[in-house]
Amino acid sequence: MANPRDEELIARVAGGELAAFEELYARYTRKLFGFALRLTRAPELVDEIVNDTLLAVWRSAASFDGRSKLSTWIFGIAYRKAMRALGRRRLPEADASEGPVPVADARELPDAVFERDEMALRLRRAVGELPAEQRLVVELTFFQGLSYPEIAAVVDCPVNTVKTRMFHARRKLRAALPRFGLDRPAAG
Amino acid sequence: MSEHDRFERLLPWLVNGTLGDPERRQLEEHLASCLDCREALEECRRLAAGLARAEPPEPAPHPAQLARLVERIRSGEADRETAEDRSGLGGRPSRHLWRSTPRAARWLVGAQAAALLLALGLLAERPGETDAARFRTLSTAEAPAARAQVRVVFAPEASEAEIRHLLLQARAEIVGGPSPLGAYALALGPASAGESAASVIDLLRADPHVRLAEPVEDPLAPSAPPASSAADVARP
Numbered sequence: 001m002a003n004p005r006d007e008e009l010i011a012r013v014a015g016g017e018l019a020a021f022e023e024l025y026a027r028y029t030r031k032l033f034g035f036a037l038r039l040t041r042a043p044e045l046v047d048e049i050v051n052d053t054l055l056a057v058w059r060s061a062a063s064f065d066g067r068s069k070l071s072t073w074i075f076g077i078a079y080r081k082a083m084r085a086l087g088r089r090r091l092p093e094a095d096a097s098e099g100p101v102p103v104a105d106a107r108e109l110p111d112a113v114f115e116r117d118e119m120a121l122r123l124r125r126a127v128g129e130l131p132a133e134q135r136l137v138v139e140l141t142f143f144q145g146l147s148y149p150e151i152a153a154v155v156d157c158p159v160n161t162v163k164t165r166m167f168h169a170r171r172k173l174r175a176a177l178p179r180f181g182l183d184r185p186a187a188g
Numbered sequence: 189m190s191e192h193d194r195f196e197r198l199l200p201w202l203v204n205g206t207l208g209d210p211e212r213r214q215l216e217e218h219l220a221s222c223l224d225c226r227e228a229l230e231e232c233r234r235l236a237a238g239l240a241r242a243e244p245p246e247p248a249p250h251p252a253q254l255a256r257l258v259e260r261i262r263s264g265e266a267d268r269e270t271a272e273d274r275s276g277l278g279g280r281p282s283r284h285l286w287r288s289t290p291r292a293a294r295w296l297v298g299a300q301a302a303a304l305l306l307a308l309g310l311l312a313e314r315p316g317e318t319d320a321a322r323f324r325t326l327s328t329a330e331a332p333a334a335r336a337q338v339r340v341v342f343a344p345e346a347s348e349a350e351i352r353h354l355l356l357q358a359r360a361e362i363v364g365g366p367s368p369l370g371a372y373a374l375a376l377g378p379a380s381a382g383e384s385a386a387s388v389i390d391l392l393r394a395d396p397h398v399r400l401a402e403p404v405e406d407p408l409a410p411s412a413p414p415a416s417s418a419a420d421v422a423r424p
Contacts, residue, residue: 018339019364022371038243120242127242142239147206148198163197170200170235177234 006070014061021058028071029054031144032078038139041128045085052085053078068153075144076154079136086132119176126176134169137162192218196225203232335375336385337363337404338392342372346397354395358388373404 004012004023012020029050036049056077064073127135133155140146140154148166152159195218201207202215219225338360342351355361355374364373376388385403392401 034243119238123238124242127239138239141200141204142236143243145204145206147204147208148201150206166200167197170232173235174231177231177238 007066010061010064010070025054028074035078035139036082039082039136040086049078049081049085052081072150072153079154123176126173130169130172134165137165138169192222196228199229199232203236338374338376338389338401339404340372340374340392340401341370341399343397343399350397354397358391
């Protein structure tokens with residue numbers, strides 16, 4: 001059986017077809033976990049965000065109108081679930097003034113490889129210090145491969161806002177990028 | 189904003205390959221004559237590559253977390269957005285569980301749990317379906333002659349012979365599946381319709397080769413359109 005397109009699947013989900021939902025689940029769950037984890041940097045919230053998102057997809061499949069890609073629609077839901085989950089807690093970036101994201105954050109992560117990679121750690125830390133709305137644009141561009149109009153649809157903002165957020169994010173992340181090979185990052 | 193600035197801000201989407209055609213061509217023409225933008229493009233590429241190395245791999249769900257969702261659904265809490273009970277104790281144990289689970293095993297476990305979750309919870313939680321509709325297959329006198337269906341996940345170690353024996357015993361046959369996550373739909377024999385569907389389910393549940401057995405809703409029951417109350421989903 002050929003892989004049905006996302007749009008077909010969601011139409012079948014809207015019709016109550018559980019198998020179609022399972023296929024969507026298999027297709028999106030990992031992406032959603034990565035999205036929620038990288039966006040919130042709060043592993044304890046990730047389960048909740050993903051579950052809430054999937055439930056909303058199941059319940060509201062019929063309201064998907066096909067004007068956007070399904071992935072855009074799903075990330076839009078996940079984004080709002082994530083913001084709501086973060087809102088119930090203290091926003092992580094509100095604490096950024098207290099200092100850099102602790103290295104323990106990275107040490108806890110399952111892949112030990114990048115623990116040894118200083119540049120990666122530095123960059124990860126810098127991403128963690130971005131305001132959530134800038135981190136979201138970075139996430140959707142570089143991890144989820146969305147175009148800027150798609151990101152604008154996810155976030156529900158003008159395309160120029162997306163470009164501006166990315167512009168500021170790049171400027172902040174620049175310091176964490178080695179310019180030539182093993183160069184030290186610029187100060188500040 | 190100058191034309192140069194406008195082009196410069198598009199570079200990340202040139203890197204991720206999503207720029208539409210007229211825009212991409214114009215940007216490439218600009219790049220040919222703009223050293224600053226070529227340097228910025230190089231920086232964007234380094235950023236993309238660096239991020240790929242810096243961020244952790246995407247985690248797989250852990251069954252404990254999915255089981256909690258099942259509980260949530262079953263206890264009718266799915267609609268509530270309360271975080272109190274989940275933000276504290278709720279999240280942490282499973283996080284450590286999935287972290288301590290070997291990565292290769294996680295997806296398998298997760299997929300199994302997902303099948304459990306789906307079969308257990310979501311089916312029963314379809315919005316707009318009243319209890320009357322849900323139980324029609326099992327109890328309503330004027331229910332159509334359609335055969336009752338059960339959704340089953342077999343234990344991974346169950347052999348074909350064991351499954352066959354069980355199906356004969358239950359007078360059930362496989363009419364659908366496996367789903368991507370390994371669930372089968374069984375149709376119960378005509379003699380098993382009505383009240384006795386529950387006892388067949390009990391029989392299946394008692395069998396060690398069955399991970400899960402749950403009634404499937406009457407496929408002929410009318411289903412109301414899903415509620416789309418949440419503002420979360422209103423937008424495209």
